[in-house]
Amino acid sequence: MRLFSIVASTSLVLIQTTANPTAAKSANHGNILSYSTPESVGMDPLPLQQMIANLTAYTTPADYGRFSFDAINPIEPGGTVLVGHKNTIVSAFAFGKKNLYADANGTLLPPHLQEAADLDTIYDLASLTKMYITVATLREIDSGTLQLNETVTRYVPEFAVNGKSNITILMLLTHTSGFASDPVPSLFSEIYPTYEEKIKAIVTQGLTNPPGSKFRYSDLNFMSLMVILERITNRPLDQLVAEFTSLLGMQNTFFNRGNVEGPKNPFYWQSAPQEFQIEVLGDGEPQRPQPVRGSVHDENAWPLNGQAIDRTSDPR
Numbered sequence: 001m002r003l004f005s006i007v008a009s010t011s012l013v014l015i016q017t018t019a020n021p022t023a024a025k026s027a028n029h030g031n032i033l034s035y036s037t038p039e040s041v042g043m044d045p046l047p048l049q050q051m052i053a054n055l056t057a058y059t060t061p062a063d064y065g066r067f068s069f070d071a072i073n074p075i076e077p078g079g080t081v082l083v084g085h086k087n088t089i090v091s092a093f094a095f096g097k098k099n100l101y102a103d104a105n106g107t108l109l110p111p112h113l114q115e116a117a118d119l120d121t122i123y124d125l126a127s128l129t130k131m132y133i134t135v136a137t138l139r140e141i142d143s144g145t146l147q148l149n150e151t152v153t154r155y156v157p158e159f160a161v162n163g164k165s166n167i168t169i170l171m172l173l174t175h176t177s178g179f180a181s182d183p184v185p186s187l188f189s190e191i192y193p194t195y196e197e198k199i200k201a202i203v204t205q206g207l208t209n210p211p212g213s214k215f216r217y218s219d220l221n222f223m224s225l226m227v228i229l230e231r232i233t234n235r236p237l238d239q240l241v242a243e244f245t246s247l248l249g250m251q252n253t254f255f256n257r258g259n260v261e262g263p264k265n266p267f268y269w270q271s272a273p274q275e276f277q278i279e280v281l282g283d284g285e286p287q288r289p290q291p292v293r294g295s296v297h298d299e300n301a302w303p304l305n306g307q308a309i310d311r312t313s314d315p316r
């Protein structure tokens with residue numbers, strides 16, 4: 001039995017950014033985060049103090065029921081937490097390890113190879129990337145290059161196949177387009193040898209429900225938004241996102257363009273290993289260094305060069 005499907009801590013930090021409040025000064029809209037006590041913003045300090053011990057306790061092996069696969073396992077190797085309220089950071093701490101396991105079965109690394117989680121540990125954002133795509137989309141709506149209730153086809157004409165001509169931007173954003181959860185087959189499949197074929201596979205996917213009829217969370221909605229954003233701006237997605245994350249001083253939040261693997265990636269050692277993907281999910285997984293560390297774990301984002309890049313418009 002394979003107990004540890006995900007071996008690195010991923011659950012706690014939503015946005016990896018610097019905890020240095022002055023880093024955001026370039027934005028300077030008067031909303032710069034500062035550190036203060038919970039009491040200063042009307043919060044009870046006790047649960048915040050208890051949270052440190054409580055989260056750390058889950059690094060201890062115990063029978064946590066289905067959460068530990070009904071066996072004696074820890075829930076998490078470690079993590080990083082930042083709690084803010086009213087522009088004020090009231091709690092910031094790291095606990096446990098960012099690198100603890102030698103394999104997918106929970107074999108521990110020898111102590112000298114274990115690495116502690118830190119305040120600046122970088123975690124895989126996975127589906128939280130959708131929030132960044134949403135902001136990039138709303139920025140285009142604000143500037144008038146995109147309309148919420150317009151059809152996708154208006155911006156990407158070749159999307160109008162397989163019953164998709166009435167899908168709107170709003171349907172993509174609200175997961176009501178009718179798409180299945182993921183592209184089938186996966187984009188790393190060898191039937192799509194080139195980047196262009198992978199993009200074409202996204203644009204020509206069929207539907208499982210009529211547009212607008214049903215909510216179904218689907219990566220395809222946000223992959224389609226990527227295609228639209230790149231088409232209307234003629235810029236790669238990572239640049240569109242960096243435009244506002246840089247304003248926010250989020251220097252440690254980025255796409256790993258080109259899936260730079262291993263210590264060649266300048267953020268490799270700062271990153272938390274994510275999973276032993278092949279060991280857990282089998283040989284059908286992308287063949288890449290294990291554990292996945294410092295490059296996107298997602299099997300559909302990875303073959304798009306670690307993100308959504310339109311290579312034809314890539315100036316680098």
Ligand SMILES: *[C@@H]1O[C@H](CO)[C@@H](O)[C@H](O)[C@H]1NC(C)=O
Nearest residue numbers: 053054055056057058059062
């Ligand atoms: C953490 O706190 C919750 C809520 O008080 C409690 O139910 C849980 O047992 C605690 N977990 C550990 C491992 O201490």
Ligand SMILES: *[C@@H]1O[C@H](CO)[C@@H](O)[C@H](O)[C@H]1NC(C)=O
Nearest residue numbers: 001002102103104105107279
């Ligand atoms: C993990 O455990 C399974 C089942 O016991 C075993 O088949 C597999 O070889 C183990 N993997 C490693 C890397 O030890």
Ligand SMILES: *[C@@H]1O[C@H](CO)[C@@H](O)[C@H](O)[C@H]1NC(C)=O
Nearest residue numbers: 141147148149150168170171
């Ligand atoms: C878009 O359509 C929705 C749902 O039909 C409607 O509630 C909303 O007012 C429309 N928004 C715009 C900007 O036209």
Ligand SMILES: *[C@@H]1O[C@H](CO)[C@@H](O)[C@H](O)[C@H]1NC(C)=O
Nearest residue numbers: 162163164165166167210211
């Ligand atoms: C799109 O909407 C129009 C008007 O409601 C409808 O006649 C047409 O059949 C729809 N097309 C598709 C492909 O669903």
